[in-house]
Amino acid sequence: MNVVTRGIKNAVRSPIKTGAIVLMFAISIALILSMLVARGSVLRKVDEVKANAGTSITITPAGIVGDQGGGEALTTAQITIIKNTANVSSVTSTLTDRLGTTDTNLTSSLALGSFGARQQRFEAPNSSASESTGAAHPAPTSRINVTGTSDPNSIATNGGVLTISSGATIDGNSSDNIALVGATLATKNNLAVNSTFTAYGKTITVKGIYTTGNAFQDSGIIMPIATVQTLTAQPGAVNNVSAKVNSSDNVASTVATLKTTLAGKADITSQAEQAATSVSSLESIATLTLTGVIAAAGAGALIILLAMILVVRERRREIGVIKAIGGSNKKVIGQFIVEGLTMTVIGAVIGFALGIAVSGPMTTSLVSNSQNSASTTSPTRGGGPGAGGFEGGFARAQSQLTTNLTQVSATLTPQILMSAIGITLLIALLGSAIPAWLTARIRPAEVLRTE
Amino acid sequence: MLTVDKVSKSFTTPGGTVHALQDVTLSVKTGEFVSIIGKSGSGKSTLLSILGALDTPTSGSIIVDDTEINTLSGRKQTTYRASKIGFVFQQYNLIPNLSALENVMLALEFGGYPASSRLDRATQLLHSVGIEEDQQHRRPSRLSGGQQQRVSIARALANQPAYILADEPTGNLDSVTGKKIFDLLHDLSRSQKTTIIVVTHDLDIAGKTDRTFTLQNGKITTK
Numbered sequence: 001m002n003v004v005t006r007g008i009k010n011a012v013r014s015p016i017k018t019g020a021i022v023l024m025f026a027i028s029i030a031l032i033l034s035m036l037v038a039r040g041s042v043l044r045k046v047d048e049v050k051a052n053a054g055t056s057i058t059i060t061p062a063g064i065v066g067d068q069g070g071g072e073a074l075t076t077a078q079i080t081i082i083k084n085t086a087n088v089s090s091v092t093s094t095l096t097d098r099l100g101t102t103d104t105n106l107t108s109s110l111a112l113g114s115f116g117a118r119q120q121r122f123e124a125p126n127s128s129a130s131e132s133t134g135a136a137h138p139a140p141t142s143r144i145n146v147t148g149t150s151d152p153n154s155i156a157t158n159g160g161v162l163t164i165s166s167g168a169t170i171d172g173n174s175s176d177n178i179a180l181v182g183a184t185l186a187t188k189n190n191l192a193v194n195s196t197f198t199a200y201g202k203t204i205t206v207k208g209i210y211t212t213g214n215a216f217q218d219s220g221i222i223m224p225i226a227t228v229q230t231l232t233a234q235p236g237a238v239n240n241v242s243a244k245v246n247s248s249d250n251v252a253s254t255v256a257t258l259k260t261t262l263a264g265k266a267d268i269t270s271q272a273e274q275a276a277t278s279v280s281s282l283e284s285i286a287t288l289t290l291t292g293v294i295a296a297a298g299a300g301a302l303i304i305l306l307a308m309i310l311v312v313r314e315r316r317r318e319i320g321v322i323k324a325i326g327g328s329n330k331k332v333i334g335q336f337i338v339e340g341l342t343m344t345v346i347g348a349v350i351g352f353a354l355g356i357a358v359s360g361p362m363t364t365s366l367v368s369n370s371q372n373s374a375s376t377t378s379p380t381r382g383g384g385p386g387a388g389g390f391e392g393g394f395a396r397a398q399s400q401l402t403t404n405l406t407q408v409s410a411t412l413t414p415q416i417l418m419s420a421i422g423i424t425l426l427i428a429l430l431g432s433a434i435p436a437w438l439t440a441r442i443r444p445a446e447v448l449r450t451e
Numbered sequence: 452m453l454t455v456d457k458v459s460k461s462f463t464t465p466g467g468t469v470h471a472l473q474d475v476t477l478s479v480k481t482g483e484f485v486s487i488i489g490k491s492g493s494g495k496s497t498l499l500s501i502l503g504a505l506d507t508p509t510s511g512s513i514i515v516d517d518t519e520i521n522t523l524s525g526r527k528q529t530t531y532r533a534s535k536i537g538f539v540f541q542q543y544n545l546i547p548n549l550s551a552l553e554n555v556m557l558a559l560e561f562g563g564y565p566a567s568s569r570l571d572r573a574t575q576l577l578h579s580v581g582i583e584e585d586q587q588h589r590r591p592s593r594l595s596g597g598q599q600q601r602v603s604i605a606r607a608l609a610n611q612p613a614y615i616l617a618d619e620p621t622g623n624l625d626s627v628t629g630k631k632i633f634d635l636l637h638d639l640s641r642s643q644k645t646t647i648i649v650v651t652h653d654l655d656i657a658g659k660t661d662r663t664f665t666l667q668n669g670k671i672t673t674k
Contacts, residue, residue, distance in 0.1 A: 002560070006549075013548045321544040324505055325606065326533025326561035328526070445506035 003331055007338025011346075021307045022347045028300035029351025030358060032293050033412075033420045037359035038366055039289035040416045041409060046279045046286070050272065055248050057088075057255055057270040059241040059262070067096055067239075074266060076236035081261050082243055087250040092151040092172075094240040095228050098143035099221075105198040109188035109219040112142040144185065145220035146199070148228025152180055154242055155222055157212045162222075167193035167208030175226040177204045182218035183211040200231040248272055285366050297423050300347075304431025308340050312435045312442075320444040333436045340435065344428040352420070356412060363410035453502070453614065453646065454478045458511030460497055460669075471497040472508070473669040479662075481613070482644035484637060486657040489666035495650040496618055498666065502648065503536050503616050504528040516613065533561045537607025537645075539636075541619035543599040545591040551577060551602045552587045555609055562610030576605040580635060597628035604635060608645075615639070617649045621656060633659070 012018055059082060063071035073095070083091050099106065110116070120142075147155060150172040156162040162169060162180075170178050179199075181191050186209045191197065195206045204223070212218055229235055245254045251272040258268050312319070322332055460472040471494045479485050489495050500506040501513060504520050513520050520531055532538075545554045555573035564572060577587050580601040591599050600620060607615050617636065621629030633656050640647045649660065657663045665672045 002566075006557075009548060317544065318546060321540075321546070322557075322561075323529070324503070324532065324538050324544075325558050326529060326610070327557075328529045328561075331561070443505075445500040 003334040004338050007335045008342050010335065010339045011342035018343060021303060022343055022350065024303045025300055025343065025347030026350035026354060028296045028303065029348050029420070029424060030354035031296035032300065032423055033352055033355025033416075034359035034362045035289040035292040035296065036416045036420055037355070037410050037412055038363040039286050039293070040413060041363050041411055042282045042285045042289070042367065044411075046282050049275050049279050049282075050248065052275075054271050055245040055251055057243045057245060057251065057258065057268060059243060059258065059266045059268050061239055062265055062267055064239055067098060072265075073234065073237035073239050074241060075238075078262060078265060079236075079238055079241065082241055082258065085243075085254060085257055085261065087246050087254045088243045089246045090244045092149065092154045092242040092244075093225050093238040094150075094154065094242070095148040095225055095232070095234065095238055096240070097146045097148070097228060097232050099146055099199055100143055103200055104144060106144055106185065106189050106191075108142045108144045109182075109184040110142045110215070116142045145216070146223060146228060147220060148223050148225040150225050152210075152222050155210070155212065155217060155220075157214045157217065163211050164208045165211050167206070169210075170207050170222070170224060172224050173226070174224040175230065176224065177202050177227060177231075178207045178223065179204045180208045180210050180222040181206050182220045183209050184215065184218040185220065188219075202231060245270075252276070282367070289366070293423070297427060300424075301427040301430040304340060304344060304427060305434060307343070308336065308431055308435035309438065311339070312336065312438045316442055319439055319442045320446070323442070323444040329440045333439050336439050337432045337436055340432040341428055344424065344431070348421075348424045351424075355420070359412065360410040452478065452481055452514075452516060453648075454514040455498075455502070456512045456514070458498075458501060458508045458513060460494070460501060460506070461509045470669050472501070475511070475666075475669070475671050477664055477671060479646055479648060481646055482640065483662065484640040484647045484649075484660045485662045485664065486649045486651055486660040487664045487666060488651060488654065488657045493666040494669040495666050499616050499618050499648065499650050502614075503538060504531050533558075533563070534610055535613050537609070537612040537615040539600070539603050539607050539615060539617035539620045541622040543591065543596070543603045543623075545599055545602055545606070547591055550588050550590055551582055551594065551598075551605075554591070554602055555606045558606045558609035564610065572609070573605070576608055577602065580605045580608075595628075596624050597632065600624060600628075600632050601635070604632070604639075608639065608643075611643075613646060615645055615647045617647065619650055619652065621651070621653060629653070629656075 059074070061071055061074050063069045064073070074093075079091065079093055082088060112120075149155065152169050152172055153160070153162045164180070165183055167180075170180055179197075186192070186206070189197065191206050191209070193206055193208060196203050197206070198204070199221075204221075210218075210222065223231075225238070229237055243254075243258075245251050251270050255268055255270050255273055258266070262268070319332055323329075455475055455477045458472055458475045459470065462469045462471060475494075475498060487495050487498065497506065501508050501521070502515075504523070507521050512522075515531075515535065518531075520528065523531060538544075545551075546557065549557060552570070552573050555576055556569045559569045559572055560566075574584075574587065582598060582601055582605065586594060586598060591602070594602065600623075604615075604620075607617075615636070620636065621632050624632060636647055636649065637659065639645050649656070651657055
C-alpha cells in the first residue's frame with residue numbers, strides 16, 4: 001500500500017459522508033458543464049446571426065416605406081452625403097412607382113383581390129361613401145410596380161444576382177427608356193426581349209425578362225433609376241437606399257453617423273443593428289451562464305475545501321501519529337491530496353454525465369424563455385405593400401432571424417469539455433491547497449499531548 | 452547510548468509560562484529497560500516527545516548515538532523517528548481504516564523497507580507479538596485493547612529501532628493484559644537488546660525495569 005492507495009482508500013472510508021460530498025460536488029460540476037454548454041451554444045448562435053446579418057444599411061425617407069406614408073423623397077444632395085460617409089463602400093438607390101391603367105398599355109398580372117381592392121378603396125368613384133362604410137369598391141385594375149434602381153440585382157430575393165431568364169440585364173446608371181420585365185407580367189402581356197410597351201407616355205424597350213420566384217416581384221418592372229426619375233418628373237428623388245459598409249465592425253458607427261448627418265430626414269436601419277437587438281437576449285443568457293459557471297465553480301471549490309478541512313481536523317491525531325512513526329510531510333500531504341482528488345474525480349465523472357444529460361434541456365429552456373419574453377417586448381417592422389425589394393427582403397430576414405434565434409442546439413465541443421476539466425482541476429487544486437497546508441502545520445507532539 | 456543534558460522545556464500559555472521540564476539530565480545505556488514515573492503534569496510525556504524528536508527542548512541537548520537530535524533539520528528528525536525510534540502509545544493510535552497488517556506495513560514503508568518484503572516482515576512481526584493470522588486482517592476496531600497494543604508494539608518494532616519509547620503502554624489495559632504487554636516489552640529488550648524507555652504510573656511495572664527515573668514538577672528527583 002502506498003500514498004496513492006491509502007489516499008483512495010481514505011476517500012471511501014466513510015461512504016455516507018463521501019457520498020454526500022461527491023453528490024454536492026457532482027451537482028456543481030453538472031451545473032458548470034451545462035452552463036458552459038449553454039454559453040458556448042448561445043455565443044455560437046450570436047456569432048452566426050451577427051455574421052449573417054451582413055453589412056447593409058437601409059435608408060428610407062422619414063415617414064415613407066415603399067409606396068406608403070408621406071413626406072419628401074431623399075434628394076441628390078442627401079445621396080451624396082450618404083456616398084461620402086466614412087466606411088460606406090457602395091450605395092444602391094431605388095425609386096419605386098406604380099403604373100395605373102392611364103399610365104401604361106400593360107395589364108397587371110396580379111389579381112386585385114379583396115386585399116388590393118381595400119387598399120385602393122379611397123380611389124374608388126364614390127370614395128366618400130366607401131370611407132364611411134369601409135366597404136371596398138372594385139377598382140379598374142391592380143397597379144404594376146415599377147422599380148427604378150441603380151443596381152437591378154438589388155431586386156433579387158436571394159440576395160445574389162438577379163436571374164435573367166431571357167435577354168440581358170440593364171445598366172442601373174443608364175437613362176435610356178429600357179426595362180427588365182417580370183416573367184409573370186411578360187407572359188400576361190406577351191412581352192419578349194426587344195418588345196416595347198408604353199409607360200408615362202413613352203415607349204419602353206424590354207431588354208430582358210427576370211424571375212425571382214416572388215409573385216409580387218415577378219409582376220413588376222425594373223428600370224434604371226434615372227429613367228424613372230425622369231419619367232415620373234421627380235429629378236434626383238430616391239425612396240430607398242441600400243448602403244454597404246466596408247466591415248461589420250463599422251456598421252453601428254456608420255448608422256450613428258448617418259443619423260447625425262441626415263438629421264431626422266431619413267429612417268435608418270441595419271440588419272446588424274436589428275440582429276444586435278434580437279441577440280441581446282441571447283447575450284444576456286451568455287452573461288447569466290458565465291455567472292452561473294463562476295458561482296458553481298466557487299461552490300464546488302468551497303465544498304471540496306470545507307470537506308477536506310473537516311477531514312483534516314477530524315484526523316489531526318491520525319496525522320500526528322503518521323508523522324510520529326516516520327511519515328514525512330510530503331507523504332501525508334500527498335495522501336490527503338490523493339483523497340481530495342479521488343472525491344473530485346468521482347464527483348466530476350458523475351457531474352459530467354449529469355451535465356451532458358441536462359445541458360440540452362437547460363439550453364433549450366433558457367433560450368425559449370428568453371425569446372418568449374423578448375418577442376413580447378421587441379417591435380416588429382414589415383415591408384408593407386409596394387415596399388422595395390431590399391425592404392421586403394429585410395422583413396423576411398428579420399422573420400427568419402427570429403425563428404433562427406430559438407433554434408439553438410446544445411453542443412458539447414472539445415473546447416467546452418477541456419474548459420470544464422480545467423475548471424474541475426482548478427477546483428481540486430484550490431480545494432486541496434489549504435487542507436494540505438493545514439496538514440503540514442500539524443505537529444505530532446501537540447496532537448499526542450492531548451491524550 | 453542516549454544522553455539528556457540539562458534539557459528544559461517551557462510553554463507559553465494564556466495563564467503565563469509553564470516550565471514542563473527544568474534542567475533534566477539523564478543517560479540510558481544501549482539495551483537498558485528504564486522507566487520514568489511521576490504524577491500527571493510532571494513532564495513525563497513531554498520528555499518522551501523530546502526524546503523521540505517530536506518536540507524540541509527550549510534549552511539543553513539530547514545526544515543519541517553521538518548525534519545531537521535536537522539540532523537536526525525537520526527532514527532528518529523524520530528519518531530519525533522512522534529508523535531509530537519505535538513509539539508505543541497509551542491509546543494505541545493505530546490507523547483505524549487499515550488492518551493490523553497494513554498498520555505495520557505503513558511503518559515499514561516510512562522506514563524505507565522494500566515493498567516486496569513488507570508483507571512477510573509485517574506477518575512475522577505480528578506473529579512474534581502473538582497476533583494470529585485471522586486477526587492480522589482485522590481493523591483495530593475489531594481487536595481487543597490488548598491485541599491493539601500488541602499490533603502497536605509490532606509497528607514500533609517494524610524498522611528494528613534502537614529505542615522504543617512507550618507512553619503508558621498498559622494504562623488502558625486490565626492488570627492481566629497489562630502484565631503480558633509489559634512482559635513482551637521486557638522480553639524484547641532482552642532478546643533484541645532494544646533500549647526501552649517506558650513512562651508509567653504503575654509502580655509495580657516500574658519496579659521491574661532496570662532503572663527508574665522520577666519526575667516531579669519537571670525535575671528528575673530520583674535516578
